[in-house]
Amino acid sequence: MGRVFLIARNVFRGILHRRILYLWIAAIGLLILRSLPAIFFNFGSEALQTVMRQRAVSGALDTWSTLCIALAIFMGASAIGSELSAKTIVTVFARPIRRWEFLLGKWLGIQAFAVLSLGLGLLVAFTVGSLLDADFQYNILGISLAQSAIAISLYSGIAIALSTVTGSGLAGALAVILAFMPGLVTYLVDSSNSTAHASGLVLDYVVPPGYTSHYSATIHAPIPPDAFNIRGRENRRGGVPPFMAQQAPEPDIDYNDESWTLLKNAGYAAIFFVLGCIILTRRELRLA
């Protein structure tokens, strides 16, 4: 395993060298922009202001988690391609290292970086949330983090596996398509058309269940009933306007079902990764 961790550490250093931090800074900028209305917009009520800010934190955590998964796909897709184009792979494979060890190291390194990034995002969210007296729903947060971590593992594994047979761009694109496929599969399975239904059933075996986010419910922040009684004027109908009330429905999470989905995603990740190892082991490494 020493060589695997060595490769993983090398991947970690490589990601930092790729000026990925600039990408993160851009992402943080994006998140701040997204949260600007909640931070600066005057809602007229202190209670509503706080709630909107708390919701901005959980929303930012949701976006951040998606960005971490996207990063994992991007890094996984370029795992082999970058080594081939830089021709560094020749000197590595001229050493007594097995190809599955190399691929496993790459996978672990990418996952480590993406999960660490997710952790940093969580830390920031906790800090800001604490300042806003946010009421974190730890069971929802836990399942959301597990979903994110497994999604990072799944989609980076798929991207790495695809990168053993195709170029970085196509591998990344296919991994992204697979990430969006579960919705289509559900649609096809539920279709009354027999052909669509049959193809949906077939795709259901190939396409992993994928990622479902519950981050928006990680902070319990219901809109206060008197939130719109601004400057003493009563809301015409009284209470929360319907469109605001619908923004944060109480989540109905079936934890057993979620755990089963997590397990299935992990299983798919392992299958795709093993396929990638088999392909890389049998593949010739021809460099121009």
Next chain:
Amino acid sequence: MADAVIEINELTKSYRRGLRRRPVFAVQKLNMQVAPASIVAFVGPNGAGKTTTIQTLLGLLKPDSGSVRLFGENTHTALLSRVGYQPEVFHTYPFYTANEVLRYYGKLSGMSSTQLDQAIPALLDRMGLIDAADRKAGTFSKGMNQRLGLAQALLHDPELLILDEPTSGLDPEGRRLVLEIIREEKAKGRTVFLSSHILSDVERTCDEVFMIRKGEVVYNEQLSAFAGQNQQWEVEVLGWNAAAREGLLQMNPTFLMEAEERAVLLCSGESKRALVRLLTDLPVEIGSVQRHRGATLEDVYMKFVGRG
């Protein structure tokens, strides 16, 4: 050949090219055996199949047919711990310092931290890179990069060194250093398989040469055969005449050239002095005495490999 370090039998390797995926043969029925503790040169023009052969030796490519054996075994991952490889252009991770590059490759080769702590400074010093030990490899010049590439190949003290153009891009000092190191490795009992375009380096360093053209070995010879030819001397005689010819009959000289008023005689190192003494007693003048330039490796290369 018993206990050959490299054994290549009837190796054929082709690539598919174009829309019709027609096979283009990079190597065809290549045969080669490399004895232990020898320096063997692998010479040929660009596209002759040298790199394909080397990459097949390392297991990066799979043969279409034929076999490749290292240390008497079919190439497999574990065997590579006994091999050091320097590619033609050493590409490494630019974010590592020279020290870290060697540490990384050393660990991949199974070396311990203690072994690396001892080996790396000595090797960097030997390569003239000790002052650049903490410099990022991405900032290295081409020559420094080549030396770092050789260092990583030597690091784990391999029994077989496969060097692809190790002196290309080096200044004269660097070239001399690399050739010295290659000779030292041989003295330590290591086998060196050297792919090179620089024939003078090959002549100075190697024991045996394989010339390859269009994927086939077209010439194979021990380089000692070339060294022997340089032991002969050419004596130029001016004012050549019949009397001089008669006077030299007893020595039965070999004429490289004989014309009116001028002749060039060929003699061995032992008979050179006697010939010169005899000529001074004859009514002729000695124009010059110089070492005979026999067929060089370059002549052979041009004959077997060159386009001419």
